Amino acid sequence: MRAITVNRYGGPETLELTEVDDPKVGPDSVLVRVKAAGVNPVDWKIVAGYLDSIMYIHFPLVPGWDVAGVVEAVGQDASEFSVGDEVFGYVRKDEVQHGTYAELVAAPVRTLARRPASLTWQQAAGVPLAGLTAWQSLARVGVASGDTVLVHAAAGGVGAFAVQIAVAKGARVIGTASERNHDFLRSLGAEPVTYGDGLADRVRWLAPEGVDAAVDYVGGDAVAVSQELLKDRSRIASIANPEVTERGGHHVWVRPDSADLAELARLADAGKLDVHVEQALPLAEAAEAFDRSKSGRTRGKIVLEVGHVD
The missing domain is CATH 3.40.50.720 (NAD(P)-binding Rossmann-like Domain)
Structure with a gap:
């Protein structure tokens, strides 16, 4: 699969679009075909090494914690979802390496909920974190x-x-x-x-x-x-x-929580939560997304389009 990878700490210049192995799917996880990935300030801070003292970070690193996509495979004990389900989530794991700036991501079920029907893929990817x-x-x-x-x-x-x-x-x-x-x-x-x-x-x-x-x-x-x-x-x-x-x-340090994600989806589908996407960029332009995020002048969300989005 294609993914953005990083092999050392640094700035946006360290990001590369490469081919990597598809992720393994654990018993309590599902494989998500990524439609869009949200970009957050914590992503470039991880790449810069700012979180090295509090989290285990491994290279080569695929950045990203926010995702919206379609379930492609289900782990042995992941009955919460089925193949074909449209989901969104905050896929933060205990150690940082296999993120969402990729065509596929293995996501623990505790990090996901069903995508709000009222939001586009880009908007849904901008919600979780x-x-x-x-x-x-x-x-x-x-x-x-x-x-x-x-x-x-x-x-x-x-x-x-x-x-x-x-x-x-x-x-x-x-x-x-x-x-x-x-x-x-x-x-x-x-x-x-x-x-x-x-x-x-x-x-x-x-x-x-x-x-x-x-x-x-x-x-x-x-x-x-x-x-x-x-x-x-x-x-x-x-x-x-x-x-x-x-x-x-x-x-407050945000935690993945399926129930909280479901509440956000409910608000969105009730017309009470709008998501302003300032810019959607292709996966290959992740470095530009980092630059925009680092500027601190964005209003709303920056997202990466990974798969085909309607």
Whole structure:
């Protein structure tokens, strides 16, 4: 099969389109014929060696954790799916080597759910990591109907999902973003505020009594500012600042979860979760996808088209 492979740590220049052996399918896994693979910042960070201290990473490495595709074979104890099922998933395994930037991927059933019928292959591939991150961080701080939620980096890949999920739960959402993204946030159901100096005052103008929960997808001083505004300082989750735990909040590292993926699919099919794909590139242009992701200026998702997509 064709796959993007890496043989050493480095930048986008290390990515090569090569022929590799088809993956083996374990008892609790299925073989997925990949239609599209989502691109996330963690992908280029792994290739750069930034996660070497916390994960076992092996070369040659096929990057990628997000996938949308069709089940082509089923393991001996993988009765959750059948050949021909259309699936999407966050295929993060305990060790990093056999990723989703490939024509085929062996995916444990715990990492998959059925693809939302309302989404294209490209959109479905853009959901798993970012959507699960948003879902699980909001769950960690107990967002519910009637809450006022502050979402930092609300126009980004994770933030846009968090806004829509919180709105679907019946929450009021205040989202930070640059002014050029304010109309985009309004279209998702959020009240936008500009980040930077004076953020706390701008949020207080919208919510004089404070906010009920906050989620941080950007780092910096977001946790500290949020705790100035929170009624309960423990209702803050961050994916970008591990020190949040020292301040009484929650540090979130997204986990594969079939049930959570199914909930995201349900929201999408109910018309409550839209996926903005900024750019879809062919597999051979994975290096360009890395460059775009590293720029930090994308709104929505970047995906790689691997197989034929309708």
